Amino acid sequence: MTVATLGPAGTFSHELAAHLYGADIELLPTIRSIIERVAAGTAKGLVPIENSEAGGVGETLQGLMEFDVSITGEAYMPIRHHLAARGEPGRLSVIYAHxxxxxxxxxxxxxxxxxxxxxxxxxxxAMAMQRDEHAGAVVSETAARIYGLPVAVRDVQNSGDNTTRFVEISAAPRGIAGCTKCSLLVDPQIDRxxxxxxxxxxxxxxGINLTRIESRPSRRGIGKYLFFIDMVxxxxxxxxxxxxxxxTAVRELGCYARMEVPGI
Amino acid sequence: MTVATLGPAGTFSHELAAHLYGADIELLPTIRSIIERVAAGTAKGLVPIENSEAGGVGETLQGLMEFDVSITGEAYMPIRHHLAARGEPGRLSVIYAHxxxxxxxxxxxxxxxxxxxxxxxxxxxAMAMQRDEHAGAVVSETAARIYGLPVAVRDVQNSGDNTTRFVEISAAPRGIAGCTKCSLLVDPQIDRxxxxxxxxxxxxxxGINLTRIESRPSRRGIGKYLFFIDMVxxxxxxxxxxxxxxxTAVRELGCYARMEVPGI
Structure with missing residues (x-):
């Protein structure tokens, strides 16, 4: 089955999907469009859910709240960023960065x-830098290669442990065999x-270990939250x-195992 | 004392600061630069901390983690966005949006x-749209006025309740008199x-009411979190x-009261 992930070519999502699934990958422009595609039943999806520096990825958490999809796997990817520049980094006109x-x-x-x-x-x-000779960009190894950009400073991430956790999403839950983790979405509704x-x-x-608890706005007004809970x-x-x-109201988002990433 | 907040002219931060503090406002380009300025002791700051649709503001939470500043007030601002366009919105080349x-x-x-x-x-x-006649932009009422942009569609926010909570930050804590809320930063360090x-x-x-719990990456590797806790x-x-x-390790981020916003 096709796996939809975040494009354009050279994103970390693309790089991870290529390692995990090989060639049958479709690159879509937004996380929301990937989750919609999965909900329609014509593809699996691979989306970032949290990063060890920046925290939860709002668009993914929101998509999981809105669409009837299941988490069927997770994968961890070390994130390395490089500053591409054609000259002295301090003399660039602008630096493009997500x-x-x-x-x-x-x-x-x-x-x-x-x-x-x-x-x-x-x-x-990377593409914005291609169009502007005085600009720099913060890009991945793959993106620098694909777009032909010279790397001026390698490994510009704050932390050497910078890691993004991705989830695989599918239209239906997977079987429980081999699963190590289960994600729940808890909606307290009343506030007591x-x-x-x-x-x-x-x-x-x-004695059950919770590996993550993240609150997200319920969109029923400020100060009202839902909770994403991951349990072992x-x-x-x-x-x-x-x-x-x-x-309380609980939705099972899915049980899954960690997918090993060949070559990373 | 000067109040530093997020510029350029016409941001929601600017609008709220003008209502709360009047004229002595300094507009800075990033939330981090505001928090640094407050930590240096030469200004108070006003920064967004959470929105009822998009959740916590990562840059503010990160700044509170890194700098020795105190929360000394909070204010709630209803957020109304408008689509500025010079023609048919569906025929724009691009739409600029934060x-x-x-x-x-x-x-x-x-x-x-x-x-x-x-x-x-x-x-x-708003400024990007000024430079590009085929572009549109999602802007506030104030920004549309300041930058002279025609509003094509009013109130394009998903939810009518869209509200942003701002906090006032200072170099030192305020006195407890009149305070209704207290914010803590909890660092579990060990994971049991x-x-x-x-x-x-x-x-x-x-029987103490917690109005908000938000996990943030501890930056000690993926899966390790700190918790922002607000209590009444x-x-x-x-x-x-x-x-x-x-x-556990606890830092007191400050006690404070809600600031009423004249004219909003």
């Missing part, structure tokens, strides 16, 4: 004193004191899930 | 089928099963704070 890339490389970029112009993807940064403490106690009482599948996890459903 | 504005107006923007180019602020969108449940139980046992000041809040400090 907003999350800017956050991930803020230490160097803020020290240069050059205006940073935001783009819609790392590959779009201690509700989140009670929700977390359901897992703590059973271990003894009692089904009972925890069922007990949770007696307390 | 990434969070794009998220907040995604329903209309995605339906138009016009390429959306991201900018560094709503005012930057049930720790967050135990942290939340400290408040729940005392009520009976037992000091004891809760002290008990929490026996369990």
């Amino acid at each position: 907003p999350q890339t800017h956050e991930q490389c803020s230490v160097l970029l803020d020290s240069l004193g050059v205006e940073v112009v935001h783009t819609s993807s790392n590959a779009a940064s 004191i201690g509700l989140l403490a009670d929700i977390l106690a359901v897992f703590a009482r059973r 599948i271990s003894d009692g996890w089904r009972e925890a899930k069922e007990e949770l459903k007696t307390m | 990434p969070q504005t794009h998220e907040q107006c995604s329903v209309l923007l995605d339906s138009l089928g016009v390429e959306v180019v991201h900018t560094s602020s709503n005012a930057a969108s 099963i049930g720790l967050l449940a135990d942290i939340l139980a400290v408040f729940a046992r005392r 000041i009520s009976d037992g809040w000091r004891e809760a704070k002290e008990e929490l400090k026996t369990m």
Whole structure:
């Protein structure tokens, strides 16, 4: 089956998809359009969900809230950014960078004193630099190669541990065999004191490890949130899930395993 | 004292600062530069911290983590976006929009089928449109007026309740008198099963309402988080704070009250 991921050619999503799935990849312009395509049942999708520097990816979390799709895998990709420039980086007219890339490389970029112009993807940064000889861009190895850009400074990310977690999404859930993790979307609906403490106690009482809890706006007005919760599948996890459903609205986003990435 | 906020002229930050503080406002290009200026002790700052559609503002949360500044007030601003265009919106070459504005107006923007180019602020969108007669931009009322742009479609935000919460930040904490809320930054450091449940139980046992919990990457590798917790000041809040400090690393980000916004 075709795998839809974020283009244009040379994004980290594209690079990871090529490693995981080989050739049958379709590049789409936005995360939302990928999730819509998966919901329509004609492709799987591969989308970034969180980065170790910049946090959750809003467009992906929002898409998971809105569309009836399942998470069927996860993969971790080390992120390395390079500053492409045709001359001295401090003398560039502008530097093109995706907003999350800017956050991930803020230490160097803020020290240069050059205006940073935001783009819609790392590959779009590369293309913007191609059109402007005085500009620089923060790009991946692959994008620098595809677009023929000279790298002036390698590894400009703030942290050497910079990693993005991606999820594979499908129209239907996968079977439970081999799964190690399960993602839930909890909608407390009512706002009572201690509700989140009670929700977390359901897992703590059973010794179930939660690897991530992220609040997102419910879009029912400011100060009202939903919670993305990832749990490790271990003894009692089904009972925890069922007990949770007696307390609050819960959607199962899917159970899955980590996909090993050949060649990374 | 001067109040530093996000420029250029016509941002929502600028509009709110003008309502709250009058004339002594300095417009800076990034949230990080505002927080640095406040930490240096020569200005107060006003920065967006969360939006009811797009969630937490990463640059502000990161700045609060990195710099020794205090939250000394909060204010809520209804956000209304308008599509500026010189002709038929569906026939524009591009539409300029800040990434969070794009998220907040995604329903209309995605339906138009016009390429959306991201900018560094709503005012930057207005300026980009000024330079390109075939382009449109998503802008505020104030920005449309300042930059002389015709509004083609009013109120293009997805939700009528679209609200941004801003915080006032200062170099030192304010006195407790009159404060209604207190913000904490909790760093669990070790990762043990049930720790967050135990942290939340400290408040729940005392009937203390938490208005917001947001996880942010700790920057110690993927899957390790800090937690921003906002609590309502009520009976037992000091004891809760002290008990929490026996369990985990806690930084007090400040106690504050809601600032009423004259004229909004």
